Amino acid sequence: MDKAGAIDRFLGRIDQFRQIALVTDEEMTQLFGGEVGQSLAQLERFATENRMCADCGGVCCRDIGCELYAAQFSQCPIHECRPIACRMHFCRRLDDPYRSLIIELRDVFVGCYRAMDFWPGASLRSLDTPPFGEVCPRFVAAVAPWVNAVRQGSLAPGTAGGGLGRAAANYRRYRASGKPDSEYSR
Ligand code: SF4
Ligand code: SF4
Numbered sequence: 001m002d003k004a005g006a007i008d009r010f011l012g013r014i015d016q017f018r019q020i021a022l023v024t025d026e027e028m029t030q031l032f033g034g035e036v037g038q039s040l041a042q043l044e045r046f047a048t049e050n051r052m053c054a055d056c057g058g059v060c061c062r063d064i065g066c067e068l069y070a071a072q073f074s075q076c077p078i079h080e081c082r083p084i085a086c087r088m089h090f091c092r093r094l095d096d097p098y099r100s101l102i103i104e105l106r107d108v109f110v111g112c113y114r115a116m117d118f119w120p121g122a123s124l125r126s127l128d129t130p131p132f133g134e135v136c137p138r139f140v141a142a143v144a145p146w147v148n149a150v151r152q153g154s155l156a157p158g159t160a161g162g163g164l165g166r167a168a169a170n171y172r173r174y175r176a177s178g179k180p181d182s183e184y185s186r
Contacts, residue, residue: 001039001104006032007111014123019175021126021135022081022168031084036108039101040087043094052093060091066130067140068164070150072157077147077164081172083129085109135181139171142186 010031014020020031029037047053054074061069061076068077076082088109090102109127116124125135132140146163149155167186174184 001035001101001108002033003104003108003111006036006108007115009033010108010112011115011119015121017123018178019126019136019172020123021083021129021132021139022078022172023084023087024081028084028087032108036105039105043090043098043101043105046098047090047094056093060089061086061130064130067132067144068130068147070147070157070160072150072153073161074157077157077161078168080165081168083132084127085129136171136184138181138184139167142171142184143167 013031017027017031020027023031025037025041028040057071058069058073058076062071070077076086088105090098090105094102112124113127116127129135143164146155146160146167150157150160170186171184175181
């Protein structure tokens with residue numbers, strides 16, 4: 001993998017995006033290039049076919065303190081536009097047979113993450129998401145009642161998941177119009 005090329009591409013394009021806290025598959029390829037995009041798709045296929053994350057129930061999401069995690073969800077409730085860090089995280093259960101590819105992707109992520117130390121502006125802070133509280137607190141405040149209701153068993157995960165997916169898509173549209181998180185309300 002051309003790791004340096006992927007990092008350069010990301011740093012060269014990031015400022016063209018209004019926000020990179022919630023990103024799609026297509027945006028991942030735009031940001032990191034086709035090699036990274038195809039590798040991520042390959043790993044996700046493997047994980048899905050073998051029910052790795054589904055059967056695990058999202059231990060890494062829980063451990064990182066993600067505000068959108070509830071044990072009752074069968075997968076990330078904003079799977080279509082989950083953050084970059086979530087997309088580039090693969091735990092040891094996925095090491096075999098993709099260990100070297102996972103290490104390469106991790107190197108790309110860490111290379112971009114390190115640029116935070118010298119990057120002008122706040123856009124790169126989104127690589128530190130989740131948790132979401134620092135980067136998009138108004139979005140989290142808007143969706144937290146749904147997640148809490150699922151955790152408490154008063155709302156069906158399927159119902160909440162649909163609502164959270166739509167809320168994430170709405171938030172992306174709102175940010176794409178140039179407005180800041182600080183003025184967001186659902
Ligand atoms: S990456 Fe690993 S810990 Fe995280 S949900 Fe998937 S299998 Fe579980
Ligand atoms: S946003 Fe990331 S950490 Fe949170 S539930 Fe989704 S995949 Fe897990």
